[in-house]
Amino acid sequence: MCGIVGIVGTTPVNQALYDALTVLQHRGQDAAGIVTIADGNFKQRKANGLVKDVFETRHMQRLKGNMGIGHVRYPTAGSSSAAEAQPFYVNSPFGITLAHNGNLTNAKDLREQQTRLARRHINTTSDSEVLLNVFAHELERAVDMPLRADDVFAAVSRVHRQVRGAYAVVALIIGHGMVAFRDPHGIRPLVLGRRVNEDGSIEYMVASESVALDVIGFELMRDVAPGEAIYISEQGQLFSLQCADNPKLSPCIFEYVYFARPDSCIDKVSVYAARVHMGRKLGEKIKREWQDLDIDVVIPIPETSCDIALEIAQCLGKPYRQGFVKNRYIGRTFIMPGQKQRKKSVRSKLNAISSEFKGKKVLLVDDSIVRGTTSGQIIDMAREAGAEKVYFASAAPEIRFPNVYGIDMPTSNELIAYGRDVDEICSLIRADGLIFQDLDDLQAAVREENPALTQFETSVFNGHYVTGDVDQSYLNYLNVLRNDDAKAVREWSEGVADLELYNGES
Numbered sequence: 398m399c400g401i402v403g404i405v406g407t408t409p410v411n412q413a414l415y416d417a418l419t420v421l422q423h424r425g426q427d428a429a430g431i432v433t434i435a436d437g438n439f440k441q442r443k444a445n446g447l448v449k450d451v452f453e454t455r456h457m458q459r460l461k462g463n464m465g466i467g468h469v470r471y472p473t474a475g476s477s478s479a480a481e482a483q484p485f486y487v488n489s490p491f492g493i494t495l496a497h498n499g500n501l502t503n504a505k506d507l508r509e510q511q512t513r514l515a516r517r518h519i520n521t522t523s524d525s526e527v528l529l530n531v532f533a534h535e536l537e538r539a540v541d542m543p544l545r546a547d548d549v550f551a552a553v554s555r556v557h558r559q560v561r562g563a564y565a566v567v568a569l570i571i572g573h574g575m576v577a578f579r580d581p582h583g584i585r586p587l588v589l590g591r592r593v594n595e596d597g598s599i600e601y602m603v604a605s606e607s608v609a610l611d612v613i614g615f616e617l618m619r620d621v622a623p624g625e626a627i628y629i630s631e632q633g634q635l636f637s638l639q640c641a642d643n644p645k646l647s648p649c650i651f652e653y654v655y656f657a658r659p660d661s662c663i664d665k666v667s668v669y670a671a672r673v674h675m676g677r678k679l680g681e682k683i684k685r686e687w688q689d690l691d692i693d694v695v696i697p698i699p700e701t702s703c704d705i706a707l708e709i710a711q712c713l714g715k716p717y718r719q720g721f722v723k724n725r726y727i728g729r730t731f732i733m734p735g736q737k738q739r740k741k742s743v744r745s746k747l748n749a750i751s752s753e754f755k756g757k758k759v760l761l762v763d764d765s766i767v768r769g770t771t772s773g774q775i776i777d778m779a780r781e782a783g784a785e786k787v788y789f790a791s792a793a794p795e796i797r798f799p800n801v802y803g804i805d806m807p808t809s810n811e812l813i814a815y816g817r818d819v820d821e822i823c824s825l826i827r828a829d830g831l832i833f834q835d836l837d838d839l840q841a842a843v844r845e846e847n848p849a850l851t852q853f854e855t856s857v858f859n860g861h862y863v864t865g866d867v868d869q870s871y872l873n874y875l876n877v878l879r880n881d882d883a884k885a886v887r888e889w890s891e892g893v894a895d896l897e898l899y900n901g902e903s
């Protein structure tokens with residue numbers, strides 16, 4: 398789950414894009430990029446690193462123009478080399494740059510088709526570059542001069558017919574406008590906003606999360622519908638059309654559990670409210686199932702679980718204490734690239750306040766347990782700080798299946814709950830008791846905010862993949878391609894060679 402943003406404005410957009418990417422940083426910490434259009438050309442800066450490190454004043458000064466797009470990356474396909482930072486560029490037709498959040502499940506086939514049939518060269522291993530070429534090829538076929546919104550929509554319709562997986566996309570077509578679209582299941586979020594200026598002119602913005610609109614001073618108009626495309630011309634005129642044959646909203650439920658910021662609203666659901674409901678549901682389950690459990694205090698594992706833990710504490714009638722202090726300079730550990738780095742970072746990120754643990758029976762709360770990197774270490778820390786008993790509650794159910802839609806969990810083997818029951822997981826993380834949310838309760842918690850959400854993308858919990866094209870042979874292929882060891886070998890050789898071709902500037 399990367400973060401994407403695009404603005405068609407009436408004044409320079411560089412600072413607004415930068416600010417939006419900073420607000421979306423929690424969605425991707427590996428690389429960042431911005432492309433703007435000025436004087437009939439693209440201006441681009443992209444590199445590995447956090448937003449604050451990638452863009453220096455000299456870059457910002459060169460990113461001129463009133464329209465642009467941006468991306469923060471959390472790699473889920475290809476490599477984490479700078480050459481795969483986004484946006485990507487193709488020169489024909491017109492000149493297009495594209496930023497993508499999600500992951501394609503048929504990228505291999507599409508790549509072959511683009512090479513063989515469309516005679517396009519894709520220079521990196523990124524699925525997003527494949528998606529850009531599919532879109533460019535279809536736009537080339539659809540084109541009427543001058544380019545009309547309908548041509549763009551026809552191209553997007555054909556993209557939907559070929560591409561499988563998750564994709565929330567924003568792209569610039571030079572000399573024409575900005576296009577944004579969401580896959581027919583709406584797996585990854587995308588919102589549309591606007592700002593009305595004093596002279597009555599309107600600026601438009603799309604972003605992965607509504608919080609980006611808030612911070613830039615745009616008002617939320619609505620979510621981009623699954624399968625829908627939005628086209629905003631250079632002149633600032635907005636067009637939209639449903640471009641999918643059978644759209645069916647099935648947002649990734651993990652966005653609500655972990656990825657999105659609590660102050661965002663996704664598919665008419667306040668992420669904060671959904672987490673509060675998750676806390677209540679889990680609190681009720683704890684009361685039901687652990688009737689004679691003796692808990693002195695409820696302690697969250699910062700940062701995502703704080704809102705959930707507070708609600709659990711209220712539900713149980715127990716005190717809530719912030720027993721761990723988070724180092725504000727260390728990012729999210731789950732989206733860090735390798736297990737070694739993730740493990741090391743948990744310890745430097747979180748530290749216990751001994752007085753909150755000494756001689757107490759504590760209930761630790763986290764939003765989820767994925768690889769068990771956090772929970773194992775945190776429980777040890779709680780014991781070292783003097784806890785008498787350490788119980789653990791997870792607001793998400795057991796995660797047993799790989800994710801193929803933009804979360805970097807490509808193999809079951811790395812998941813602590815794979816092939817294990819609750820007792821086995823409990824002893825592995827060295828807890829005195831462990832409880833997970835039920836999937837029905839998790840879905841109900843989110844649905845409470847928007848009853849129209851009848852279906853979610855829940856594959857990591859139940860192995861049901863909404864796009865219907867994911868089978869065991871695909872999962873085996875992914876396992877070989879993207880397991881931690883394979884990634885480490887690839888990154889090492891790329892680091893040594895560093896000979897890739899890409900059109901970034903430094």
Ligand SMILES: O=P(O)(O)OC[C@H]1O[C@H](OP(=O)(O)OP(=O)(O)O)[C@H](O)[C@@H]1O
Pocket residue numbers: 655698699700701702728729730731732763764765766767768769770771772
């Ligand atoms: O079982 P694991 O593999 O450790 O993954 C789950 C943990 O990772 C995430 O925290 P993270 O540090 O990424 O971010 P946060 O500060 O937003 O909680 C999540 O909130 C859990 O704490």
Ligand SMILES: NC(=O)CC[C@H](N)C(=O)O
Pocket residue numbers: 398399400470471472473474475481497498499500501523524525803804
């Ligand atoms: N997390 C994402 O959305 C990643 C986008 C794309 N698959 C990449 O790896 O760059």
Ligand SMILES: [Mg+2]
Pocket residue numbers: 698699700701702763764771
């Ligand atoms: Mg966490």
